[in-house]
Amino acid sequence: MSHAIINAGGQIMQVALRLQPTHKVPPGGRIVRHAPPPHDPETQTCTAVEPVPSGQAAVQFLIQDKPDALETLRARKLREIDGAFSAAAEALLQGYPQAERLTWPIQQTEALGWAANNDNPTPYLDGLAAARGIAAEDMRARTLDAVQAWMGASQVLIGKRQALRDAAHLAQTKEGLAALVWPVTN
Template sequence: MLAPYSVVDACGRVLMGTMAPQRPHAEPGCTVVDELPPSEAHYRDLVAETWVPMPPRPSAAHVFDWPTHVWIDPRTLDELRAAQLAGINAEGRRRAAALTAGYPDFEQRTWPSQEREALAWAADQAAPTPYLDGIAAARGIEPAQMRALTLAAVQAFQTASQQLVGTRQALRDAIQAAATREEVLAVAWPPLPEPSPPPSSE
Protein backbone atom coordinates (compact mmCIF):
# COMPACT_ATOMS: atom_id res chain seq x y z
CA MET A 1 0.00 0.00 0.00
CA LEU A 2 1.36 3.40 -0.95
CA ALA A 3 1.71 6.15 1.64
CA PRO A 4 2.71 9.81 1.32
CA TYR A 5 6.21 10.86 2.35
CA SER A 6 8.28 14.00 2.13
CA VAL A 7 11.99 14.40 2.66
CA VAL A 8 12.95 17.85 3.91
CA ASP A 9 16.31 19.36 4.75
CA ALA A 10 17.29 21.21 7.91
CA CYS A 11 15.71 24.42 6.58
CA GLY A 12 12.37 22.76 5.89
CA ARG A 13 12.86 22.68 2.12
CA VAL A 14 11.17 19.74 0.45
CA LEU A 15 13.80 17.66 -1.34
CA MET A 16 11.41 14.92 -2.37
CA GLY A 17 7.72 14.19 -2.16
CA THR A 18 6.50 10.73 -3.07
CA MET A 19 3.93 8.02 -2.63
CA ALA A 20 5.80 4.87 -1.64
CA PRO A 21 5.16 1.52 0.05
CA GLN A 22 7.72 2.29 2.75
CA ARG A 23 9.47 5.27 4.27
CA PRO A 24 12.32 6.54 2.08
CA HIS A 25 15.84 6.77 3.39
CA ALA A 26 16.86 10.22 4.64
CA GLU A 27 20.38 11.53 4.26
CA PRO A 28 22.07 12.98 7.37
CA GLY A 29 20.56 16.35 8.26
CA CYS A 30 17.26 15.53 6.55
CA THR A 31 13.90 14.50 7.96
CA VAL A 32 11.20 12.22 6.59
CA VAL A 33 7.66 13.51 7.08
CA ASP A 34 4.70 11.17 6.71
CA GLU A 35 2.72 13.51 4.49
CA LEU A 36 3.04 15.60 1.38
CA PRO A 37 3.12 19.43 1.44
CA PRO A 38 -0.13 21.18 0.43
CA SER A 39 1.71 22.66 -2.55
CA GLU A 40 5.18 23.41 -3.85
CA ALA A 41 4.92 26.84 -2.22
CA HIS A 42 5.20 25.40 1.30
CA TYR A 43 8.08 24.56 3.59
CA ARG A 44 8.19 22.48 6.74
CA ASP A 45 8.46 24.04 10.17
CA LEU A 46 10.39 21.27 11.88
CA VAL A 47 9.79 22.64 15.37
CA ALA A 48 6.02 23.10 15.05
CA GLU A 49 5.80 20.07 12.73
CA THR A 50 3.54 21.84 10.30
CA TRP A 51 3.57 23.11 6.74
CA VAL A 52 4.02 26.85 6.27
CA PRO A 53 3.11 28.73 3.08
CA MET A 54 5.92 30.71 1.53
CA PRO A 55 5.24 34.47 1.46
CA PRO A 56 4.46 36.01 -1.93
CA ARG A 57 7.47 36.59 -4.13
CA PRO A 58 8.05 40.38 -4.36
CA SER A 59 9.57 40.27 -7.84
CA ALA A 60 11.13 37.94 -10.39
CA ALA A 61 14.56 39.04 -9.15
CA HIS A 62 13.97 37.78 -5.61
CA VAL A 63 15.20 34.39 -4.40
CA PHE A 64 14.01 32.53 -1.34
CA ASP A 65 16.50 32.41 1.50
CA TRP A 66 15.85 29.07 3.12
CA PRO A 67 17.63 29.60 6.46
CA THR A 68 15.57 32.71 7.20
CA HIS A 69 12.46 31.83 5.14
CA VAL A 70 12.27 35.26 3.52
CA TRP A 71 12.63 36.50 -0.04
CA ILE A 72 15.81 38.47 -0.71
CA ASP A 73 17.00 40.48 -3.69
CA PRO A 74 20.56 39.34 -4.43
CA ARG A 75 21.32 42.14 -6.87
CA THR A 76 24.05 44.64 -6.05
CA LEU A 77 23.19 48.30 -5.73
CA ASP A 78 24.61 48.97 -9.20
CA GLU A 79 22.61 46.10 -10.69
CA LEU A 80 19.51 47.41 -8.99
CA ARG A 81 20.17 50.89 -10.40
CA ALA A 82 20.53 49.46 -13.90
CA ALA A 83 17.30 47.49 -13.61
CA GLN A 84 15.38 50.45 -12.21
CA LEU A 85 16.65 52.73 -14.97
CA ALA A 86 15.65 50.18 -17.60
CA GLY A 87 12.14 50.18 -16.15
CA ILE A 88 12.04 53.98 -16.09
CA ASN A 89 13.15 54.12 -19.72
CA ALA A 90 10.58 51.52 -20.77
CA GLU A 91 7.79 53.52 -19.14
CA GLY A 92 9.13 56.67 -20.80
CA ARG A 93 8.93 55.00 -24.19
CA ARG A 94 5.38 53.88 -23.45
CA ARG A 95 4.33 57.40 -22.52
CA ALA A 96 6.10 58.85 -25.55
CA ALA A 97 4.28 56.41 -27.82
CA ALA A 98 0.98 57.58 -26.31
CA LEU A 99 1.70 61.11 -27.57
CA THR A 100 1.66 59.93 -31.18
CA ALA A 101 -0.81 57.04 -30.95
CA GLY A 102 -3.39 56.90 -33.70
CA TYR A 103 -1.38 58.71 -36.37
CA PRO A 104 0.05 56.73 -39.31
CA ASP A 105 3.78 56.75 -39.94
CA PHE A 106 3.51 58.62 -43.23
CA GLU A 107 1.76 61.50 -41.49
CA GLN A 108 4.21 61.55 -38.60
CA ARG A 109 7.05 61.92 -41.09
CA THR A 110 5.53 65.24 -42.20
CA TRP A 111 5.50 66.73 -38.71
CA PRO A 112 8.98 68.29 -38.90
CA SER A 113 7.91 70.21 -42.03
CA GLN A 114 4.64 71.24 -40.43
CA GLU A 115 6.40 72.28 -37.22
CA ARG A 116 9.07 74.26 -39.06
CA GLU A 117 6.51 76.21 -41.11
CA ALA A 118 4.17 76.78 -38.14
CA LEU A 119 6.98 78.18 -35.96
CA ALA A 120 8.25 80.35 -38.81
CA TRP A 121 4.74 81.69 -39.33
CA ALA A 122 4.39 82.36 -35.59
CA ALA A 123 7.57 84.46 -35.72
CA ASP A 124 6.66 86.20 -38.98
CA GLN A 125 3.17 85.91 -40.40
CA ALA A 126 4.58 86.82 -43.80
CA ALA A 127 6.70 83.67 -43.80
CA PRO A 128 5.77 81.21 -46.57
CA THR A 129 4.02 78.00 -45.54
CA PRO A 130 3.73 75.99 -48.74
CA TYR A 131 3.35 72.60 -47.10
CA LEU A 132 0.66 73.74 -44.68
CA ASP A 133 -1.09 75.60 -47.50
CA GLY A 134 -1.16 72.39 -49.53
CA ILE A 135 -2.68 70.46 -46.63
CA ALA A 136 -5.25 73.24 -46.16
CA ALA A 137 -6.24 73.04 -49.82
CA ALA A 138 -6.64 69.25 -49.67
CA ARG A 139 -8.55 69.52 -46.43
CA GLY A 140 -10.80 72.29 -47.67
CA ILE A 141 -10.01 74.91 -45.02
CA GLU A 142 -8.36 78.32 -45.13
CA PRO A 143 -4.52 78.44 -44.95
CA ALA A 144 -4.65 80.76 -41.93
CA GLN A 145 -6.82 78.27 -40.05
CA MET A 146 -4.46 75.48 -40.94
CA ARG A 147 -1.45 77.45 -39.68
CA ALA A 148 -3.18 78.28 -36.40
CA LEU A 149 -4.29 74.67 -35.81
CA THR A 150 -0.81 73.34 -36.51
CA LEU A 151 0.88 75.94 -34.30
CA ALA A 152 -1.42 75.05 -31.40
CA ALA A 153 -0.65 71.35 -31.86
CA VAL A 154 3.09 72.01 -32.07
CA GLN A 155 3.07 74.06 -28.88
CA ALA A 156 1.02 71.45 -27.03
CA PHE A 157 3.35 68.67 -28.15
CA GLN A 158 6.43 70.65 -27.13
CA THR A 159 5.01 71.19 -23.67
CA ALA A 160 4.16 67.50 -23.26
CA SER A 161 7.49 66.27 -24.61
CA GLN A 162 9.46 68.71 -22.45
CA GLN A 163 7.68 67.35 -19.39
CA LEU A 164 8.31 63.79 -20.49
CA VAL A 165 12.02 64.24 -21.25
CA GLY A 166 12.68 66.37 -18.18
CA THR A 167 10.92 63.92 -15.87
CA ARG A 168 12.86 60.94 -17.27
CA GLN A 169 16.14 62.78 -16.78
CA ALA A 170 15.19 63.72 -13.22
CA LEU A 171 14.34 60.09 -12.45
CA ARG A 172 17.66 58.96 -13.94
CA ASP A 173 19.50 61.49 -11.78
CA ALA A 174 17.62 60.30 -8.69
CA ILE A 175 18.54 56.68 -9.39
CA GLN A 176 22.21 57.57 -9.82
CA ALA A 177 22.20 59.62 -6.61
CA ALA A 178 20.38 57.01 -4.52
CA ALA A 179 22.55 55.63 -1.74
CA THR A 180 20.39 52.70 -0.62
CA ARG A 181 18.32 49.96 -2.19
CA GLU A 182 15.17 51.50 -0.75
CA GLU A 183 15.94 54.85 -2.35
CA VAL A 184 16.56 53.24 -5.73
CA LEU A 185 13.30 51.28 -5.61
CA ALA A 186 11.37 54.37 -4.57
CA VAL A 187 12.19 56.16 -7.84
CA ALA A 188 9.12 55.95 -10.08
CA TRP A 189 7.17 57.92 -12.64
CA PRO A 190 4.67 60.33 -11.11
CA PRO A 191 1.15 60.49 -12.51
CA LEU A 192 1.08 62.65 -15.62
CA PRO A 193 -1.82 64.50 -17.23
CA GLU A 194 -3.42 63.14 -20.34
CA PRO A 195 -1.02 63.43 -23.29
CA SER A 196 -1.42 66.48 -25.48
CA PRO A 197 -2.02 66.03 -29.21
CA PRO A 198 1.06 65.71 -31.45
CA PRO A 199 2.09 68.38 -33.96
CA SER A 200 -0.60 67.56 -36.45
CA SER A 201 -3.32 69.66 -37.95
CA GLU A 202 -6.04 67.32 -36.72
Protein backbone atom coordinates in the same frame (compact mmCIF):
# COMPACT_ATOMS: atom_id res chain seq x y z
CA MET B 1 25.70 17.17 -12.43
CA SER B 2 25.71 20.86 -13.20
CA HIS B 3 28.56 23.30 -13.05
CA ALA B 4 28.67 26.92 -11.99
CA ILE B 5 31.27 29.41 -13.11
CA ILE B 6 31.82 32.06 -10.47
CA ASN B 7 34.10 35.09 -10.50
CA ALA B 8 36.59 36.03 -7.80
CA GLY B 9 33.91 38.07 -5.98
CA GLY B 10 31.47 35.15 -5.77
CA GLN B 11 29.11 36.30 -8.51
CA ILE B 12 27.59 33.44 -10.47
CA MET B 13 28.59 34.10 -14.05
CA GLN B 14 27.10 31.03 -15.72
CA VAL B 15 25.46 27.71 -14.91
CA ALA B 16 25.74 24.78 -17.30
CA LEU B 17 24.83 21.10 -17.22
CA ARG B 18 27.89 20.21 -19.26
CA LEU B 19 31.04 22.27 -19.65
CA GLN B 20 31.92 23.28 -23.18
CA PRO B 21 35.20 24.67 -24.57
CA THR B 22 33.39 27.97 -25.05
CA HIS B 23 32.88 28.39 -21.29
CA LYS B 24 35.40 30.95 -20.07
CA VAL B 25 36.47 31.29 -16.46
CA PRO B 26 37.23 34.89 -15.46
CA PRO B 27 40.61 35.65 -13.85
CA GLY B 28 40.45 34.55 -10.22
CA GLY B 29 37.23 32.66 -10.87
CA ARG B 30 36.47 28.99 -10.45
CA ILE B 31 34.35 26.20 -11.90
CA VAL B 32 32.30 24.48 -9.25
CA ARG B 33 31.01 20.95 -9.83
CA HIS B 34 27.83 21.61 -8.03
CA ALA B 35 24.63 23.48 -8.60
CA PRO B 36 24.87 26.97 -7.12
CA PRO B 37 23.01 27.59 -3.90
CA PRO B 38 19.70 29.43 -4.00
CA HIS B 39 20.35 32.85 -5.44
CA ASP B 40 18.65 35.94 -6.77
CA PRO B 41 18.42 35.45 -10.56
CA GLU B 42 18.15 39.22 -11.11
CA THR B 43 21.38 40.15 -9.33
CA GLN B 44 23.01 36.73 -9.66
CA THR B 45 24.14 36.82 -6.03
CA CYS B 46 23.65 34.35 -3.26
CA THR B 47 23.93 34.25 0.49
CA ALA B 48 27.03 32.86 2.12
CA VAL B 49 27.14 29.06 2.28
CA GLU B 50 29.57 26.42 3.38
CA PRO B 51 32.43 25.83 0.96
CA VAL B 52 31.46 23.45 -1.83
CA PRO B 53 34.07 20.84 -2.78
CA SER B 54 34.88 21.10 -6.47
CA GLY B 55 37.41 18.35 -6.70
CA GLN B 56 40.23 20.90 -6.70
CA ALA B 57 39.57 23.36 -3.92
CA ALA B 58 36.82 24.61 -1.70
CA VAL B 59 34.89 27.53 -3.11
CA GLN B 60 32.57 29.75 -1.15
CA PHE B 61 29.67 31.55 -2.74
CA LEU B 62 29.71 35.05 -1.40
CA ILE B 63 27.81 38.06 -0.31
CA GLN B 64 24.27 39.20 -0.51
CA ASP B 65 24.86 42.95 -0.87
CA LYS B 66 27.56 43.13 -3.49
CA PRO B 67 28.40 46.53 -4.98
CA ASP B 68 27.45 45.34 -8.46
CA ALA B 69 24.09 44.11 -7.14
CA LEU B 70 23.15 47.78 -6.70
CA GLU B 71 24.34 48.45 -10.25
CA THR B 72 22.12 45.64 -11.54
CA LEU B 73 19.14 47.15 -9.72
CA ARG B 74 20.07 50.59 -11.04
CA ALA B 75 20.13 49.28 -14.62
CA ARG B 76 16.72 47.65 -14.07
CA LYS B 77 15.32 50.90 -12.62
CA LEU B 78 16.63 52.90 -15.60
CA ARG B 79 14.91 50.46 -17.99
CA GLU B 80 11.70 50.78 -15.93
CA ILE B 81 11.85 54.58 -16.10
CA ASP B 82 12.48 54.52 -19.85
CA GLY B 83 9.61 52.05 -20.32
CA ALA B 84 7.19 54.23 -18.35
CA PHE B 85 8.30 57.27 -20.33
CA SER B 86 7.82 55.45 -23.63
CA ALA B 87 4.33 54.33 -22.64
CA ALA B 88 3.34 57.87 -21.63
CA ALA B 89 4.83 59.36 -24.81
CA GLU B 90 3.14 56.72 -26.94
CA ALA B 91 -0.21 57.75 -25.46
CA LEU B 92 0.39 61.24 -26.88
CA LEU B 93 1.05 59.76 -30.32
CA GLN B 94 -1.99 57.49 -30.53
CA GLY B 95 -4.16 58.12 -33.53
CA TYR B 96 -1.34 59.42 -35.69
CA PRO B 97 0.15 57.00 -38.23
CA GLN B 98 3.93 56.81 -38.49
CA ALA B 99 3.93 58.26 -42.01
CA GLU B 100 2.16 61.37 -40.74
CA ARG B 101 4.49 61.68 -37.75
CA LEU B 102 7.43 61.75 -40.14
CA THR B 103 6.13 65.10 -41.42
CA TRP B 104 5.93 66.71 -37.96
CA PRO B 105 9.39 68.31 -38.07
CA ILE B 106 8.46 70.04 -41.34
CA GLN B 107 5.10 71.14 -39.95
CA GLN B 108 6.70 72.34 -36.70
CA THR B 109 9.39 74.34 -38.50
CA GLU B 110 6.86 76.04 -40.76
CA ALA B 111 4.34 76.72 -37.97
CA LEU B 112 6.94 78.21 -35.60
CA GLY B 113 8.46 80.23 -38.45
CA TRP B 114 5.03 81.55 -39.36
CA ALA B 115 4.31 82.39 -35.70
CA ALA B 116 7.54 84.41 -35.54
CA ASN B 117 6.80 86.22 -38.81
CA ASN B 118 3.55 85.83 -40.72
CA ASP B 119 5.44 86.56 -43.95
CA ASN B 120 7.51 83.35 -43.64
CA PRO B 121 6.53 80.86 -46.35
CA THR B 122 4.69 77.67 -45.35
CA PRO B 123 4.59 75.57 -48.53
CA TYR B 124 4.01 72.24 -46.80
CA LEU B 125 1.22 73.56 -44.58
CA ASP B 126 -0.32 75.34 -47.56
CA GLY B 127 -0.32 72.04 -49.46
CA LEU B 128 -2.01 70.29 -46.53
CA ALA B 129 -4.61 73.05 -46.38
CA ALA B 130 -5.36 72.69 -50.09
CA ALA B 131 -5.68 68.90 -49.76
CA ARG B 132 -8.03 69.31 -46.78
CA GLY B 133 -10.04 72.04 -48.46
CA ILE B 134 -9.46 74.61 -45.71
CA ALA B 135 -7.85 78.04 -45.73
CA ALA B 136 -4.05 78.11 -45.43
CA GLU B 137 -4.31 80.57 -42.52
CA ASP B 138 -6.58 78.11 -40.68
CA MET B 139 -4.15 75.25 -41.31
CA ARG B 140 -1.22 77.28 -39.99
CA ALA B 141 -3.12 78.23 -36.82
CA ARG B 142 -4.26 74.63 -36.20
CA THR B 143 -0.75 73.32 -36.73
CA LEU B 144 0.74 75.95 -34.43
CA ASP B 145 -1.76 74.98 -31.71
CA ALA B 146 -0.84 71.30 -32.11
CA VAL B 147 2.90 72.06 -32.05
CA GLN B 148 2.58 74.13 -28.89
CA ALA B 149 0.44 71.47 -27.20
CA TRP B 150 2.97 68.75 -28.12
CA MET B 151 5.89 70.83 -26.88
CA GLY B 152 4.14 71.48 -23.56
CA ALA B 153 3.20 67.84 -22.98
CA SER B 154 6.49 66.39 -24.16
CA GLN B 155 8.63 68.71 -22.07
CA VAL B 156 6.80 67.56 -18.93
CA LEU B 157 7.35 63.89 -19.81
CA ILE B 158 10.97 64.39 -20.80
CA GLY B 159 11.66 66.45 -17.67
CA LYS B 160 10.16 63.71 -15.48
CA ARG B 161 12.24 61.05 -17.23
CA GLN B 162 15.43 63.06 -16.86
CA ALA B 163 14.77 63.80 -13.17
CA LEU B 164 14.10 60.14 -12.39
CA ARG B 165 17.20 58.98 -14.31
CA ASP B 166 19.33 61.58 -12.49
CA ALA B 167 17.98 60.38 -9.15
CA ALA B 168 18.59 56.73 -10.10
CA HIS B 169 22.22 57.50 -10.92
CA LEU B 170 22.62 59.24 -7.54
CA ALA B 171 20.83 56.57 -5.45
CA GLN B 172 23.16 54.82 -3.03
CA THR B 173 20.79 52.13 -1.71
CA LYS B 174 18.28 49.59 -2.98
CA GLU B 175 15.59 51.44 -1.02
CA GLY B 176 16.54 54.70 -2.70
CA LEU B 177 16.14 53.09 -6.10
CA ALA B 178 12.85 51.45 -5.13
CA ALA B 179 11.44 54.84 -4.07
CA LEU B 180 11.79 56.18 -7.63
CA VAL B 181 8.48 55.69 -9.40
CA TRP B 182 6.72 57.13 -12.43
CA PRO B 183 4.97 59.57 -12.44
CA VAL B 184 6.83 62.03 -10.26
CA THR B 185 4.48 63.88 -7.97
CA ASN B 186 5.35 67.50 -7.29
